[in-house]
Amino acid sequence: MERLTGKTALVTGSSRGIGRAIALRLAQEGALVAVHCSANRDAADEVVATIEKDGGRAFVVQAELGVPGDVHELFLQLEEGLRERTGGTELTILVNNAGVMGGVAPEEVTPETFDRLYAVNAKAPFFIVQRALKNLPSGGRIINISSGLTRFANPQEIAYAMTKGAIDQLTLHFAKHLGPRGITVNSVGPGITNNGTPVFDIPEAVEQMAALSVFNRVGEPRDIADVVAFLAGDDARWITGSYLDASGGTLLG
Numbered sequence: 001m002e003r004l005t006g007k008t009a010l011v012t013g014s015s016r017g018i019g020r021a022i023a024l025r026l027a028q029e030g031a032l033v034a035v036h037c038s039a040n041r042d043a044a045d046e047v048v049a050t051i052e053k054d055g056g057r058a059f060v061v062q063a064e065l066g067v068p069g070d071v072h073e074l075f076l077q078l079e080e081g082l083r084e085r086t087g088g089t090e091l092t093i094l095v096n097n098a099g100v101m102g103g104v105a106p107e108e109v110t111p112e113t114f115d116r117l118y119a120v121n122a123k124a125p126f127f128i129v130q131r132a133l134k135n136l137p138s139g140g141r142i143i144n145i146s147s148g149l150t151r152f153a154n155p156q157e158i159a160y161a162m163t164k165g166a167i168d169q170l171t172l173h174f175a176k177h178l179g180p181r182g183i184t185v186n187s188v189g190p191g192i193t194n195n196g197t198p199v200f201d202i203p204e205a206v207e208q209m210a211a212l213s214v215f216n217r218v219g220e221p222r223d224i225a226d227v228v229a230f231l232a233g234d235d236a237r238w239i240t241g242s243y244l245d246a247s248g249g250t251l252l253g
Ligand code: NDP
Pocket: 012, 013, 014, 015, 016, 017, 018, 019, 036, 037, 038, 039, 040, 041, 043, 063, 064, 065, 066, 097, 098, 099, 100, 101, 120, 145, 146, 147, 148, 189, 190, 191, 192, 193, 194, 195
């Protein structure tokens, strides 16, 4: 039995990496999925094609986040896509996944870099949630992709980690605000996860990264997608305001 049949989902940043795996998994469970991208339209089209090949339903929404008018543009396309396929604009599952990393020493962070990280990783998710309040029904789900770096120090990612700390605050306070409406809000914190970037092709680098996990491997996107699918379903109805560590035991030290 598909657990999400009749549900609709938006997964931001699902043209590749973790978001792609989340979109595929939610679609496998029966949800109609809006696959979101910024510039990488071909990759998003490929995700939709893969979902459809497997008998699922999906469509692309393309909007750069972190720029003026971003959320308006996103929801224009989202609501049009939902209306065409369902006759309405109800959004059951919102996954705030799109994000950019820093990789800059604390001494090198400029105000422009800092603002950009905040605009994409923290400000956009806040205003996406705010806008989605019109669309989310009782039983709705908001799942925010945080990071193990909110608990595990890495000075090269200080500004990025601050944005993810903001995501956890978004989770906490909206969970209280939306509880009376029957909507759950949770964060998922991945550890190092193979998102297909070139560093994952370097065996020595992978070995070092794997050693951070008690399972001695790096995470795969589906490791995170499975956790998100759990939170999206009815089995997770009693979980809200939580940070779920999905780092393969990285935080165990
Ligand atoms: P990727 O870099 O593989 O993919 C990023 C996705 O976000 C793409 O779909 C991209 O779209 C989209 N995106 C990026 N910037 C923007 C923007 N300005 N506007 C709209 N969309 C944008 O990411 P990951 O899979 O690695 O990460 C996914 C999430 O997980 C992020 O929030 C990240 O911080 C978090 N995370 C990742 C970890 C990891 O090790 N990979 C560890 C911990 C947390 P497009 O393809 O069009 O560019």
